[in-house]
Structures are given as structure tokens and as C-alpha cells.
Amino acid sequence: MTDHADGIVVGVDGSEASVAALRWAAGQARTLGTPVVAVHAWQPSTAGLAPYAPASGRPTVAEERLRAAGLLASAVAEAIGPHTGADVRAVVAEGPPARVLLQHARGALLLALGRTPHDQGVVPAVGSVSRACLRHATVPVVTVPAPERTTAGHALAR
Numbered sequence: 001m002t003d004h005a006d007g008i009v010v011g012v013d014g015s016e017a018s019v020a021a022l023r024w025a026a027g028q029a030r031t032l033g034t035p036v037v038a039v040h041a042w043q044p045s046t047a048g049l050a051p052y053a054p055a056s057g058r059p060t061v062a063e064e065r066l067r068a069a070g071l072l073a074s075a076v077a078e079a080i081g082p083h084t085g086a087d088v089r090a091v092v093a094e095g096p097p098a099r100v101l102l103q104h105a106r107g108a109l110l111l112a113l114g115r116t117p118h119d120q121g122v123v124p125a126v127g128s129v130s131r132a133c134l135r136h137a138t139v140p141v142v143t144v145p146a147p148e149r150t151t152a153g154h155a156l157a158r
Helices: 016-032 061-080 097-105 128-136
Strands: 008-011 036-042 088-094 110-115 141-145
Touching: 008 016, 008 097, 016 036, 016 061, 016 110, 016 141, 036 061, 036 097, 061 088, 088 097, 097 110, 097 128, 110 128, 128 141
Parallel strands: 008 036, 008 110, 036 088, 110 141
Antiparallel strands: none
16 A cells, blocks of 8 residues: 555544444445545554563564454444445554554545544544644544444434
């Protein structure tokens, strides 16, 4: 994959909000006749471990990459279904999420990100990755809220 993509780029971290953003982007992409690029950024977890931590307890880079690919594949299957076709491309990239998303969104129609609804009913706050993307993106950025939950734990239909 090059440093940029055409179509709609979606940041996917496995959360309900990112799955909602992916589902929204897929609908918009069908309408616009453009592809969806689902991007999951991951970073090696060894950075947070003490240097004396046993090597046997650390996952390998290959294991972490495989875990990241599995997370992305699950999110794509949940949002779009098991048969995605050529109009959806899944990209697993190593690096800080905001930087990876901004690189992949260069030249895209837009960047879609999920956000968690705020409890007070006011405009939801966005996380640090979304803030960085909103601040530095060269394309429009859309934030898609996660589905609201009822007291029984089921998503409300919209």
C-alpha cells in the first residue's frame, strides 16, 4: 500500500464506535462508488515492558501483527459481513494510530473515525487520536458515534 489511498479511509480499533464508523463508511462508499480502506494501526507492546521482563512473556512482532490482523478482520466482518469483495481493503500498519491514519488518508475522499457518545447529551468529546486527526488531516474527517445502549445492553435501532 502506498502512503495514501483513494476512497474512504476508516480508523478501526475494534471498538463499537469504530465498527459503527466502518459500517457508515461502507454505506457512503456504495453511494459514491468508491472503495473503503479499513486501517488498523498497532504498536509493539514491548515498549511498555521493563527491560528485565522475561523474553518468554513477550509476544513476538509477528504474533502482534497477526493479532492486529485478526482484530481488523473481525471488525470488518462485523460491520460489513464475511464477503467484503474488492471494494473493501483492510490495512494493518505498525505505528502510532494518528500518524498511520493521517498517512493513509492522504488523497482520500475523507477519513471516518468512531467516537463514544457522551453521557450528558452534549456534543461528545473525542479521544486523542481523533483530536490529532481533526487537527492535522488534509481531508474531511467524519466522526461516527457508537450505537447508544439501552438499560438491557442492546443497541437502539436508528
